[in-house]
Amino acid sequence: MADLALLTGAAAGDMLATMVAGAGGELLHWAATQVDHQPGKRTTVSYSATVKWPDGTRDETLGASTGHLPDGVVRISDGTTDVGVWRFPFDPDLPGLPRAVDPAQARILIEASGLDVGGDVSIHTRAYRPRRRAVVEVRLPDQRRVFIKVVRPKLAKELHDRHRIATTAPESLGWTDDGLVLLAGLPGRTLREELLDYKGVDPRSVTEALDALPWELADKRKPTWGQKAVHYAEVVAVTAPHLSRRARLIAAKVHHESPESPDVPVHGDFYESQLIIHNGQARLLDIDTAGRGERLDDAACLLGHLSVLAQIRADHAAHITDVQDELAAHFSEQLDPQALHRRTAAVVLSLATGPHRVQEENWLRNTELRVELAERWLE
Numbered sequence: 051m052a053d054l055a056l057l058t059g060a061a062a063g064d065m066l067a068t069m070v071a072g073a074g075g076e077l078l079h080w081a082a083t084q085v086d087h088q089p090g091k092r093t094t095v096s097y098s099a100t101v102k103w104p105d106g107t108r109d110e111t112l113g114a115s116t117g118h119l120p121d122g123v124v125r126i127s128d129g130t131t132d133v134g135v136w137r138f139p140f141d142p143d144l145p146g147l148p149r150a151v152d153p154a155q156a157r158i159l160i161e162a163s164g165l166d167v168g169g170d171v172s173i174h175t176r177a178y179r180p181r182r183r184a185v186v187e188v189r190l191p192d193q194r195r196v197f198i199k200v201v202r203p204k205l206a207k208e209l210h211d212r213h214r215i216a217t218t219a220p221e222s223l224g225w226t227d228d229g230l231v232l233l234a235g236l237p238g239r240t241l242r243e244e245l246l247d248y249k250g251v252d253p254r255s256v257t258e259a260l261d262a263l264p265w266e267l268a269d270k271r272k273p274t275w276g277q278k279a280v281h282y283a284e285v286v287a288v289t290a291p292h293l294s295r296r297a298r299l300i301a302a303k304v305h306h307e308s309p310e311s312p313d314v315p316v317h318g319d320f321y322e323s324q325l326i327i328h329n330g331q332a333r334l335l336d337i338d339t340a341g342r343g344e345r346l347d348d349a350a351c352l353l354g355h356l357s358v359l360a361q362i363r364a365d366h367a368a369h370i371t372d373v374q375d376e377l378a379a380h381f382s383e384q385l386d387p388q389a390l391h392r393r394t395a396a397v398v399l400s401l402a403t404g405p406h407r408v409q410e411e412n413w414l415r416n417t418e419l420r421v422e423l424a425e426r427w428l429e
Contacts, residue, residue: 053116053131054288057095058082058409061128066097066112069124069135076102080112082409084180089288092117096138096180111138113180143181143202146228150186150198151175160188160196163223163232168192183338187235195235196223201338203229212337218262219334236335238328242359245322246366250373253380255332256325260348263315263334268342272318275347275354275396276304282400289406290417297399300424304396309344310389316343321355346393349381353390354397357423358404362416395427 056062067077079100086094094115101110114135119125122142123134139147149155150173157171169191176197177185184200197220201209206225213222213233223232241251283301287294317324318339325332353374360370381390402420405413 053093054085054087056128056131057093057114057116057133058085062095062097062114065114065126065128065133065135066099068126069112069137070099070101072124073137074104078102078107083111085407085409086180086182087285087288087407088117089284094180096178111178112136113138113141115181138178139184141180141184144184144200144229145203146206146226146230147184147200149228150184150200150230153188156186156188156198159198159226159230159232160190160223165196165223197233197235199231199233199336199338201229201231203227205229205338206231209338212267212340215264215266216262216334216337216340217264218259219337236326236328236333238326238333240335241322241325241327241332244327245356245359245370245373246363248366248369249327250369250376251325251327251332252330253377255327255330256352256377257380257384259325259332259334260314260317260320260345263317263337263340265315267337267340268313268315270341271313272316272339272341272343272347274306274310274344275350275393275400276306276310279304279396279399282396282403285403286399286417286421289403290414293402293418293421296421296425297402300395300399300421300428303428304392304399306392310393311344311346311385313342314345316341316345317348317351318343320348320351322352322359325352346385346389349377349385350390350393350397353378353381353394354401354427357394357427358398358401358420361419361423391427395424398424398427 063080066080070077080097082095083098084096097112099110099112114133119134120142123136126133139151141147153171153173157167161167172189174187176187186198188196206229209231210222210225213219220233220236225231279301283297286297324335356374360367402417405416
């Protein structure tokens with residue numbers, strides 16, 4: 051808990067200012083934007099910042115972490131806790147990131163894969179999880195897109211191989227030793243985009259996409275959402291102690307020791323932004339988390355995310371809920387409905403850690419709303 055307070059409190063600003071000053075700048079403003087707290091292990095925080103440099107004032111993304119600190123960080127201590135600090139894109143665990151976000155280097159990478167670029171490219175950082183991964187979209191002159199997945203170097207070849215095996219996911223164009231995997235863009239829009247445009251998806255297409263996951267990806271059995279619920283309950287308990295009893299009760303109700311459905315290849319992080327819809331057919335995007343598990347988990351993951359999406363997008367709630375109910379009815383034709391509801395509650399509990407992680411303005415109230423939503427799945 052001490053490192054969480056350190057990296058999100060006033061002392062964090064002093065550490066960031068020290069790091070920025072060492073690079074020749076002056077920190078004008080900062081705010082925590084993403085918090086990854088792993089009780090007993092480490093805490094990692096990213097910040098939005100405004101920095102005055104000799105050549106002008108710019109918005110920056112900064113990072114800080116406790117726990118085991120790799121090379122490449124500026125080490126600062128408050129006398130008790132050692133903290134590593136860095137500037138984006140110089141993430142200590144993602145050495146390929148600076149190349150991925152440089153348009154000239156990105157073009158060289160894509161051309162080296164054998165793809166004819168045909169002109170200058172533009173880049174857009176779609177996602178960044180400090181010390182874990184990033185996704186960079188590269189837009190080519192003719193509207194084609196290539197996505198560069200940035201991961202820890204030891205994971206790149208395996209991710210490349212997975213995309214070569216899974217025909218329902220984007221094709222990998224190649225990988226690099228510093229942790230970059232180039233993925234061909236797929237036509238279509240994500241299910242999230244479709245939902246916010248008041249469109250839906252054929253539930254059969256969703257299960258067909260999951261059915262197409264090859265058994266070669268099912269090498270390691272993944273713990274289920276029900277088995278991980280205890281961890282998420284403790285994260286909620288640390289950040290929102292007044293919700294600890296309720297979060298732990300949910301975790302106790304959804305926990306199970308023995309399997310509740312047969313083992314199959316699973317996606318592992320199956321939600322509306324991981325499905326791309328084109329001509330009425332659903333395809334998968336990221337398969338980093340694929341493995342062996344229970345179909346209950348993928349079905350519950352999608353339902354849990356949709357129920358949270360309906361909660362945070364009240365203007366689209368009725369439509370999203372209709373699509374969610376249609377999918378739930380379809381899943382229940384093959385899965386135990388009660389087990390599906392329990393597993394969905396476990397997913398929603400995991401999402402209750404989200405408002406604090408991304409430092410929403412009303413994160414405490416939003417955390418409670420998600421705990422309430424998990425409870426309703428258990429009614």
